Amino acid sequence: MYGTGILKGMALTFRHMFRKPFTVQYPEEKLPLSERYRGIQFNWSKERCTGCDSCAKACPEGCITVATHPGAEGQRIVDRYEIDLRICLYCGLCVEACPFHAIVMGKNYEMANYDVSKLYLDKEFFLTHFEEWM
Numbered sequence: 080m081y082g083t084g085i086l087k088g089m090a091l092t093f094r095h096m097f098r099k100p101f102t103v104q105y106p107e108e109k110l111p112l113s114e115r116y117r118g119i120q121f122n123w124s125k126e127r128c129t130g131c132d133s134c135a136k137a138c139p140e141g142c143i144t145v146a147t148h149p150g151a152e153g154q155r156i157v158d159r160y161e162i163d164l165r166i167c168l169y170c171g172l173c174v175e176a177c178p179f180h181a182i183v184m185g186k187n188y189e190m191a192n193y194d195v196s197k198l199y200l201d202k203e204f205f206l207t208h209f210e211e212w213m
């Protein structure tokens with residue numbers, strides 16, 4: 080019958096007019112995250128990290144820089160531990176590769192910033208600010 084399509088379309092429109100909206104007013108409102116959500120790495124442990132470089136080698140993007148020098152007892156002293164979040168995929172391979180659980184993914188995904196240098200996390204950042212990124 081002529082016009083059936085229009086009636087069906089209008090019926091659908093009216094149904095949706097009285098439905099509760101799905102829209103979330105971000106950033107005032109946020110959706111709950113899954114327990115297994117992986118966000119930005121929030122913790123690097125100075126005590127656990129041996130500077131073995133496994134995380135940097137496992138990273139498909141080359142985001143991690145580890146620089147060490149030999150200590151008095153032959154151990155590696157970590158001079159630099161840096162992650163470049165501009166290119167990080169949050170794949171978690173660095174965390175899986177670490178044999179000492181020295182690096183942990185957090186749940187923070189809010190990294191929009193006017194200052195691109197804030198997306199480059201260094202050792203000092205991990206030692207002083209990590210709680211803000213949990």
Ligand code: SF4
Pocket residue numbers: 137138139140141142143162166167168169170171172173174
């Ligand atoms: S989460 Fe993935 S891309 Fe990001 S630093 Fe780790 S291994 Fe690299």
Ligand code: SF4
Pocket residue numbers: 127128129130131132133134135145176177178179180181182
């Ligand atoms: S793999 Fe772990 S212990 Fe080795 S350099 Fe990376 S964070 Fe440190």
